[in-house]
Amino acid sequence: MDKHERSALSIFWGDEGAALIATPKFEAREMSHSQKLVLRGDNSVAFRTVVEACTGTPLPHNENDLAGDDPCCMVIGKDEWLISSANRQALDRELAATLQNTHSTVFDVRSAWVILELSGNNVRSLLARGCEQDLHRAKFPPGRFIRANVIGIPVFLYHQVEANKIDLYVDRSLAMDLWLWLRDTAKEMTI
Numbered sequence: 001m002d003k004h005e006r007s008a009l010s011i012f013w014g015d016e017g018a019a020l021i022a023t024p025k026f027e028a029r030e031m032s033h034s035q036k037l038v039l040r041g042d043n044s045v046a047f048r049t050v051v052e053a054c055t056g057t058p059l060p061h062n063e064n065d066l067a068g069d070d071p072c073c074m075v076i077g078k079d080e081w082l083i084s085s086a087n088r089q090a091l092d093r094e095l096a097a098t099l100q101n102t103h104s105t106v107f108d109v110r111s112a113w114v115i116l117e118l119s120g121n122n123v124r125s126l127l128a129r130g131c132e133q134d135l136h137r138a139k140f141p142p143g144r145f146i147r148a149n150v151i152g153i154p155v156f157l158y159h160q161v162e163a164n165k166i167d168l169y170v171d172r173s174l175a176m177d178l179w180l181w182l183r184d185t186a187k188e189m190t191i
Contacts, residue, residue: 007019007030007032007114007172007175008114008172008173008175008176009030009032009114009175009176009179012030012179013032017032018030018031018032018033019032019179021179021182021183021186023120023122023186023187023189023190024190025120025121025122025189025190026118026119026120026121026122026123026126026186026189027118027119027120028116028117028118028179028182028183028186029116029117029119030114030115030116030117030179031086031115031116031117031167033086033089034084034085034086034110034115035071035083035084035085035086035088035089035091035092035108035110036082036083036084036108036109036110036112036113036115036169037082037083037084037091037092037095037106037107037108037109038076038080038081038082038083038106038107038109039051039059039073039080039081039082039083039095039104039105039106039107040079040080040081040104040105040107041079041099041102041103041104041105042079042102042103042104043059043079046102047099047102047104050098050099050102051095051098051099053098054094054095054098054099055068055071055073055083055091055095056068056071057071057072057073058073059073059075059081060073060074060075060081061075062075063075063147064144064145064146064147065144065145066143066144066145066158069161070085070086070087070088071083071084071085071088071091072084072085072158074145074156074158075145076156082109082113082156082169083095084115084169092106092107092108111172112171112172113169113170113171113172114169114170114171114172114175115167115168115169116167116168116170116175116178116179116182117160117165117166117167118165118166118167118168118182119162119164119165119166120164121164122186122189123164123165123166124136124137124166125189126182126185126186126189127150127157127166129185130150130151130181130185131148131149131150131151132148132149133146133148133149133157135157140157140159141159142159142160142161142162142163143159143160143161144158144159145157145158145159150168150178150181151177151178151181153170153171153174153177153178154170154171154174155168155169155170155178156168156169157169
């Protein structure tokens, strides 16, 4: 990765790559190589069909819904989706080529967003220390996506289908503050 493309958390990178916080019951890992896109389009049936043919994932209709695993598509506004993929690094170019004759835009936002994957038995209790949103499994089940504030920082939370895994999507400019809070709170919880 070129120096100008480095993550907002690159000062925490070790020999093996992306930033990592590890305790016996909690782990936070930066997903530094994920493709992150914002897609805007007219939300017509034709537009949705073209996007699904390219990505293999249907676009969700409602806020807080998501579709797919990789790529994962989330509604973030009217006729606007956040698409994340760990395995399809050229997805932005694929979508742009596929949608070239439609009224739509595709933005590569890798440098604007940081994705943190939280895992372990203490994920919900750790987040509860800084988030007023109800993260109980009944309110935030696997496969769901919500907007929340963690220590006043706006984030998108995605509860992975795997047990005890939650992804946080955070603006690059706020990622360091969130990372330091996660690190310090995880340490407090192990004392």
